[in-house]
Amino acid sequence: MSNDLHPPLLSLSPWLAAALLGLGATALFDVWLWVLKTQLGVPTASFGLIGRWVGHMASGRFVHAAIARAQPLRHELALGWLLHYAVGLAFGAGLLAWQGLAWLQQPSLGPALGFSLATVLLPLGLMQPAWGGGLFARKTATPLQSCLRSLLNHLVFGLGLYLTALALRQLSG
Numbered sequence: 423m424s425n426d427l428h429p430p431l432l433s434l435s436p437w438l439a440a441a442l443l444g445l446g447a448t449a450l451f452d453v454w455l456w457v458l459k460t461q462l463g464v465p466t467a468s469f470g471l472i473g474r475w476v477g478h479m480a481s482g483r484f485v486h487a488a489i490a491r492a493q494p495l496r497h498e499l500a501l502g503w504l505l506h507y508a509v510g511l512a513f514g515a516g517l518l519a520w521q522g523l524a525w526l527q528q529p530s531l532g533p534a535l536g537f538s539l540a541t542v543l544l545p546l547g548l549m550q551p552a553w554g555g556g557l558f559a560r561k562t563a564t565p566l567q568s569c570l571r572s573l574l575n576h577l578v579f580g581l582g583l584y585l586t587a588l589a590l591r592q593l594s595g
Contacts, residue, residue, distance in 0.1 A: 436523060437515075439590070444514025446586025447579050448507055454578045470494075473502030475553060489553035510579075513541055517583055529587035531580075538580025542572050 434442075458464040475486070477495040486492045495501075517537045518525065525533060546569060550559045559568035 434523070434526070434590075436518060439523060439526060440515035440518050441511055442514070442590060443517065443583055443586050444511035445507070446589065447514060447582030448510030450582030450585065451510070451575065451579045454575065468499070469502030469506050470499035471502065471553070472505050472549075473498035473500065475549070476505055477501055485552050485554075487554045509544075513537070513579070514583065516541075526587055526590060529584055529591060531584045534584035534587070535577060535580040538576045538583065539573070541579070542576040545572050 455466045459466045471489050474492055474495050475489055477498055478484075478486070478492060483492075517534065520537060521533050546558045549555075550562070550568070551557050555562045555568070556565075559565045559572075562568050
């Protein structure tokens with residue numbers, strides 16, 4: 423078998439490939455956040471806020487003046503973590519929908535980073551306004567810093583997509 427063909431990757435279900443990509447990238451993202459918080463002292467948002475936001479949607483509340491001051495919900499942290507990984511899986515599927523399964527045969531960094539840069543529109547264009555932070559975090563204390571941190575975090579996720587694809591390719595060969 424030649425090194426440039428990896429039949430096991432071709433035989434992966436698209437859903438499994440997307441799940442593995444999303445899981446790997448999200449896990450690297452989480453390691454990044456852990457390093458920022460515990461090793462560098464950089465504050466990071468709690469996934470509980472995501473759970474709180476989505477949990478309040480069940481009662482018809484989609485927008486908050488300040489999500490951190492919204493009524494806490496039971497199990498919001500668990501819900502937030504579940505949603506965090508679900509979004510990671512969806513983003514893995516999105517990259518494969520855009521690039522196709524063939525991208526796994528010859529993964530390249532450009533599409534992974536480009537896709538992850540596009541995903542930053544979700545927190546900056548949807549979540550920040552809904553959480554009371556304004557479009558592109560303009561109502562936060564440090565809008566530029568918030569935007570740059572989101573960009574960097576999503577680039578780390580993109581790097582995770584690429585590294586996971588490389589690992590899958592290596593494991594299949």
